[in-house]
Amino acid sequence: MxxxxxxxxxxxxxxxxxxxxxxxxxxxxxxxxxxxxxxxxxxxxxxxxxMSKWITLKYINGKIIKIPNNEKENFLINVIKKQANITKIKTPTMVIYNSSEINAFATGINRNSSIIALSTKLLNSMKYEEIEAVIAHEISHISNxxxxxxxxxxxxxxxxxxxxxxxxxxxxxxxxxxxxxxxxxxxxxxxxxxxxxxxxxxxxxxxxxxxxxxxxxxxxxxxxxxxxxxxxxxxxxxxxxxxxxxxxxxxxxxxxxxxxxxxxxxxxxxxxxxxxxxxxxxxxxxxxx
Incomplete structure (x- = not known):
């Protein structure tokens, strides 16, 4: 405000x-x-x-991760919740989308209504600790x-x-x-x-x-x-x-x-x-x- x-x-x-x-x-x-x-x-x-969240989800055809279906998705949910608590923001919505490029971004109207999107290439190319740092980078964008x-x-x-x-x-x-x-x-x-x-x-x-x-x-x-x-x-x-x-x-x-x-x-x-x-x-x- x-x-x-x-x-x-x-x-x-x-x-x-x-x-x-x-x-x-x-x-x-x-x-x-x-x-x-x-x-x-x-x-x-x-x-x-x-409209940024709605447009983004439609454009990238992303999959919203609410309930994890595998070990990696469970890791992502836990990391994003932990980092949201550290920065004192509402936990962003986690989105995964298909892409042949390493990419990640955040969008949303404010700190407490945002999404973090990660590409499949990023998730398949990076180690867990690197993915953790990428999420922290996007969390910082949101908290800032x-x-x-x-x-x-x-x-x-x-x-x-x-x-x-x-x-x-x-x-x-x-x-x-x-x-x-x-x-x-x-x-x-x-x-x-x-x-x-x-x-x-x-x-x-x-x-x-x-x-x-x-x-x-x-x-x-x-x-x-x-x-x-x-x-x-x-x-x-x-x-x-x-x-x-x-x-x-x-x-x-x-x-x-x-x-x-x-x-x-x-x-x-x-x-x-x-x-x-x-x-x-x-x-x-x-x-x-």
């Missing part, structure tokens, strides 16, 4: 601040439009957050409130993108046509300029959101180390590095690139995770604790 309250206050601050700037520089934007932008960004972010923070940050970025693209589009249109009356009537040119501006500012906003996404991985690694021990989490990272190298050798470049990118590449600004080498170095040096 605190995060949502801060989200509302931050968005309102942005709206009023930009409105003040517009008044100072003499650009008129309908107040109804400003309120609509705010509501669109806020409600859109919340809807995506509320990363899912809701990520969603709310995206909502704030959406608000800024909408406003700035509108303002800059008006200024550019008036500059190009050099006639206020003519610029008001040229809707097609405005649409083109506005579209380009939204793409440009949206790109910048994505860089900010992805920067936060990469940052939170360091804290989740450190959180896992606190729960199960540093060596177990390091073992996971080394195994992930080995898998990444195998993907490159087997030309599975797309999936690897989308998560980790390439070192010293501009596109590294748009990846969701820092490089495994950086994560290993941070964990070894006791950073982000």
């Amino acid at each position: 605190v995060r949502i309250t801060l989200f509302i206050l931050t968005n309102l601050s942005i709206v009023f601040f930009l409105k003040l700037i517009l008044i100072i520089i003499g650009i008129k934007i309908n107040s109804i439009y400003m309120v609509t932008v705010f509501l669109f960004s806020f409600i859109g972010a919340l809807i995506s957050l509320i 409130g990363d899912m809701i923070t990520m969603t709310l940050l995206q909502g704030i970025m959406n608000t800024i993108v909408f406003f700035l693209s509108n303002i800059v589009s008006q200024i550019l249109l008036a500059t190009i046509l050099q006639n206020k009356e003519e610029s008001k009537n040229n809707k097609y040119l405005y649409f083109v300029i506005s579209f380009i501006m939204e793409l440009t500012f949206g790109l910048i906003a994505s860089i900010i959101v992805m920067w936060f996404s990469r940052k939170r991985e360091f804290y989740a690694d450190a959180g896992s180390a606190k729960i199960v021990g540093k060596n177990k989490m390091l073992s996971v990272l080394y195994k992930m590095k080995e898998e990444q190298n195998n993907n490159i050798i087997n030309n599975k470049l797309i999936s690897t690139f989308l998560i980790y990118g390439k070192s010293k590449s501009f596109f590294n600004l748009f990846v969701t995770h820092p490089s495994i080498d950086k994560r290993i170095k941070a964990l070894k040096n006791n950073l982000y604790y």
